[in-house]
Every structure is written in C-alpha cells, then in structure tokens.
Amino acid sequence: MKTNQYLNYISGLLFSLFLLTLAACGDDDSNDAPVVINQPPIISGLSEITLSPGFETYELDFANYVTDQEGEIITYSVVNSDETIITINLAGSLLSINEVGNPGSSIITITATDGQANHEVSENFTVTVEAINGAADYTGNAVVMYDFNSLPQGSIFDNSLPGWLFEGSTADGEYNAAEIGSIIVENDHLSIIHNVDSTYIWSEMVLEDGNQDFTGKKFRFDYRFYTVPNLNDMHWEDEIPGIDMQIYYIDADWGDVGGGQYRFSDMKLEYSSDWQSVEIPLSEFESLWENPVDASAVGIIGLEIWGGTANAPISFRIDNFGIVD
Secondary structure (H helix, E strand, O other): OHHHHHHHHHHHHHHHHHHHHHHHHHOOOOOOOOOOOOOOOEEOOOOOEEEOOOOOEEEEEHHHOEEOOOOOOOEEEEEEOOOOOEEEEEEOOEEEEEEOOOOEEEEEEEEEEOOOOOOOEEEEEEEEEOOOOOOOOOOOOEEEEEOOOOOOOEEOOOOOOOOEEEEEEEOOEEEOHHHOEEEEEEOOEEEEEEOOOOEEEEEEEEOOOOOEOOOOOEEEEEEEEEEOOOEOOOOHHHOOOOEEEEEEEEOOOOOOOOEEEEEHHHHOOOOOOOOEEEEEEHHHOEEOOOOOOOOOOEOEEEEEEEOOOOOOOEEEEEEEEEEEO
C-alpha cells in the first residue's frame, strides 16, 4: 500500500507540473507573428547633375533611386523649376531631361508614392547646364559687325547693347521684350530664349552712320543651339500656330528706298552643338512689306522671332552678326 500511495503521489505531482507548463505556454505570445506596418517608399542616392552644352537629352530612371519595403507599385510625379534651362518628360519611372540651350540651374522635385495614405515622399535635386562660349571672331572683311566681345554679362535690359533695339508685341498690344523672352549677353555671344505663346520679338541694329550702300555684300552670322518646336514660314499674325524667324534690312526711315527679308525656314538651319556659319548675299533677300529689294541704302539690320511656348521655347545663340564682303 505504501508503494502504491507513493507512486500515486508522484504521478499527481507530475500531472500538476504538466498542467502548469501548459498554462505557462498558453500565456507566452513569443511565437506569434509580429505586426507589420506598411512603410512609405524611400528615395536615396539622388545627386546634383551637371550637363555640358550639346547633351540634347539626358535620362534618369527613378527606379534606381526609389525602393519600397513591401514591393508595392510606385508612381512618380515631377516638377521643374525653370523651363528656360531644361524641359522634362516623365514616362513611368524614366525622366528625360531635354536641352533648351540656355545655361543655368533648375531644381527638379520628384514625388513618389506607393498608393497608401500619407505615403508621398519628395526630394529635390539640381540640374545645371554649363555655359556656352561664343564663336571664334570673324576674320574676314566686315562692313558692319557685332561680335558681342567685351560686353558685360547679363540681360540686355539691364545691359543695353549700343545701337541695338529690342521690342516685343502680341495681337493685343506691345510689351517690353523682357516680359516675353530671355535675351542675354553671355560669354561673347547673344542668347535668345522665346518662351511665351502668341508673341514675337524683334531686334534691330541701327547703323550709326545712317544709310549705307551694301550692294554686292553678304549678311552673315554664326549660330549654335538653334531649336524650335515646329518651324514653318508663317507668322502668328496669319493665325497659323507656327514659328518663324527671319533676318532683314531696311533703310533708316523705313521708307521706300529698299528692304529685304530672308526666312530662317528657307535657310534650313538645324540644331547644332557647335558653332555654324551662315552667309547669304543680300541679292537673295526677298521683298520686305512690298518694299523694293535694294541694298544701296541700308540703315537698319534686324532679327525677328515668332512663336514658342513655355514648354517648347525657341532657343537661339548668335554671334558675329553683320554685313561682310
């Protein structure tokens, strides 16, 4: 009997310990799965970008810089602070940075989200386009020449060019050209960005000595970064949403002595990352406003630009502009 009682006691004790062990295990949550909190995307590794003139298009894939812990689909949006420096296009995660031709810096803001509430994250980076140097000085026999050498850098409205007049107009009235485009002297050349709808800029160089006989002479200039969204030979005044640029000459009084024009569309200029030279005999110019084409009395030579928009500006660099033998 004592042996049986002892065995029963041991059995009960072991059973009690087993129950206590089960109870203890039931209170332990250490084996439960952890609670997962959905995290927003993370942007990392973006840095400043410096581009040399002539890059045309630079591509950046945000998928290389944005990650999401849960692997959710990321959508992107971007903002460009200065479309006179660069324009941008976004297709999915791929950003295309397009050259306008104007040097300077623009801040791009990228925003990424995984679609969850309050999961938009943003980061800024700067794109800098380096400056363009002017063309080599003209070495031929120039009758009238503007090479922009030694002129202070900056806007022509703060730094007027001797003998040059810049004005602008719209269908509703006239405006200061400073309001409808960027015209600056930069590294010994003239930089023109026309980035406003339904307007045009004209610039005229008035010859100090009045009318001059340029019979048998040529109009010449160097150009670089000539870009237009959709060049044709129509004015905005003709109610065609096209773009046109032209050079012209006329007598000092805008009279009946003579006047000639030559459209850039006829020159078939193309985008160029290097300076290109253009020379056109004045005898090949066509009538300007039904004036006779006569180069024997020229007092004004000019450049006009129509068209362009904020998202698709005209970009034109000009140097060594004038009349030569």
